[in-house]
Amino acid sequence: MSASFNLEDRQSAAFLSAIIQTAIDGIVIIDHAGMIMTINPAAASLFGYRLEEVEGRNVNMLMPPPYHTEHDGYIERYQRTGEARIIGIGREVEGLRKDGSVFPLRLAVSEIRMGDDRFYAGFIHDLTNVKEAEQEIQKLNQELEAKVVQRTEELQDAVNKLLEINRKLAHEISERQAAETALKASQAELEEALQKEKELNELKSRFVSMASHEFRTPLSTILSSIALIRRYTEGHQQPKRDKHIKRVTAAVETLNGILNDFLSISKIEEGKIEMKQEPCRINVICSEVLDEIEGLLKKGQTIRHEDASGNLEIVVDRNILKNILFNLVSNAIKYSGEGKPIHCRTFTENGELCFEITDEGIGIPETEQKYLFSRFFRASNATNIQGTGLGLNIVAGYVDMLGGRIEFTSQTNEGSKFSVYIPIE
Numbered sequence: 001m002s003a004s005f006n007l008e009d010r011q012s013a014a015f016l017s018a019i020i021q022t023a024i025d026g027i028v029i030i031d032h033a034g035m036i037m038t039i040n041p042a043a044a045s046l047f048g049y050r051l052e053e054v055e056g057r058n059v060n061m062l063m064p065p066p067y068h069t070e071h072d073g074y075i076e077r078y079q080r081t082g083e084a085r086i087i088g089i090g091r092e093v094e095g096l097r098k099d100g101s102v103f104p105l106r107l108a109v110s111e112i113r114m115g116d117d118r119f120y121a122g123f124i125h126d127l128t129n130v131k132e133a134e135q136e137i138q139k140l141n142q143e144l145e146a147k148v149v150q151r152t153e154e155l156q157d158a159v160n161k162l163l164e165i166n167r168k169l170a171h172e173i174s175e176r177q178a179a180e181t182a183l184k185a186s187q188a189e190l191e192e193a194l195q196k197e198k199e200l201n202e203l204k205s206r207f208v209s210m211a212s213h214e215f216r217t218p219l220s221t222i223l224s225s226i227a228l229i230r231r232y233t234e235g236h237q238q239p240k241r242d243k244h245i246k247r248v249t250a251a252v253e254t255l256n257g258i259l260n261d262f263l264s265i266s267k268i269e270e271g272k273i274e275m276k277q278e279p280c281r282i283n284v285i286c287s288e289v290l291d292e293i294e295g296l297l298k299k300g301q302t303i304r305h306e307d308a309s310g311n312l313e314i315v316v317d318r319n320i321l322k323n324i325l326f327n328l329v330s331n332a333i334k335y336s337g338e339g340k341p342i343h344c345r346t347f348t349e350n351g352e353l354c355f356e357i358t359d360e361g362i363g364i365p366e367t368e369q370k371y372l373f374s375r376f377f378r379a380s381n382a383t384n385i386q387g388t389g390l391g392l393n394i395v396a397g398y399v400d401m402l403g404g405r406i407e408f409t410s411q412t413n414e415g416s417k418f419s420v421y422i423p424i425e
Contacts, residue, residue, distance in 0.1 A: 300339030
């Protein structure tokens with residue numbers, strides 16, 4: 001009876017050993033102290049060791065930090081408190097190969113009790129291919145989103161071509177008719193008309209260029225965001241929907257700002273702005289403008305304001321003066337890099353109130369400075385910065401309405417200084 005039992009026992013042991021040795025996944029068996037009792041060929045190959053190199057050594061040799069230093073504590077804590085972190089649970093961890101490389105794996109640990117002895121069997125499944133597949137799926141998703149954006153931009157290009165055809169300046173027709181009439185008058189009038197025609201064409205080209213860029217960007221953002229919002233139909237995807245809703249809102253605000261610029265130009269030209277003269281304290285106006293513009297500052301930018309005008313009070317249109325200052329300071333912020341200071345100085349000189357706004361930004365190329373206050377003008381070094389080319393044209397109109405003047409100096413890559421002079425009386 002005993003011999004039969006021993007035979008069956010040996011057969012069972014051999015059968016179990018054959019299963020362990022031929023298993024596709026790695027199997028490591030350790031004792032209560034964490035020493036490796038046996039390791040199957042799959043596990044040895046996975047970690048890059050021969051069987052004799054690991055048997056009898058602490059299993060933490062197969063673990064990268066921090067698992068390496070914490071493993072013995074896990075076993076001791078489990079044997080003392082029964083608190084399981086991996087044993088009987090299983091989770092994703094990392095393994096350390098002989099060559100020092102780290103790879104992802106899923107580890108399931110089972111406890112084996114034989115009398116008073118405890119052993120632990122770890123079943124290891126290599127997740128390298130799984131993780132690579134996940135990364136590939138993520139990459140494909142990103143490429144798909146990029147394709148959606150690209151297709152949206154292509155559609156927007158078609159819209160822009162329609163804008164180029166339909167958006168004509170109203171006075172261009174009358175100017176061309178005047179040019180045709182002038183051809184019949186004299187050569188001098190002909191040259192003058194041709195010059196006007198050239199200027200109009202340049203103006204139209206600048207407008208088309210501006211409209212193509214400034215309308216296309218927010219419209220593309222709106223279209224792409226709406227397309228993506230339609231994809232997020234699950235409740236847990238609300239944060240993604242909120243993100244694209246914010247993008248749509250920002251794009252609409254950009255378009256609204258452009259339209260406001262066009263409206264301001266039209267009102268100035270047609271004389272529809274009614275001046276509201278009232279006593280205003282200059283230091284109060286400056287404080288209001290600087291507070292309102294603080295949210296536009298880039299990372300590390302600061303506004304350094306020096307007020308040498310005292311407690312000066314003048315009679316002026318408050319809104320027009322604030323618009324002048326806001327536009328000039330916001331331009332200084334826009335065309336300066338992160339960490340660059342903006343200098344504002346207020347003082348009086350020869351019966352005039354002066355505002356100086358100085359930046360350390362990209363500056364204006366010398367050959368283009370004569371066009372600075374022209375409508376739709378954008379300097380060649382500012383084409384990648386958002387803008388309509390109307391801001392300084394509007395500022396010049398407002399300064400003229402206040403009976404003042406505006407001057408500037410600028411040097412490429414060193415910055416610009418704008419000075420506005422307003423009569424105190």
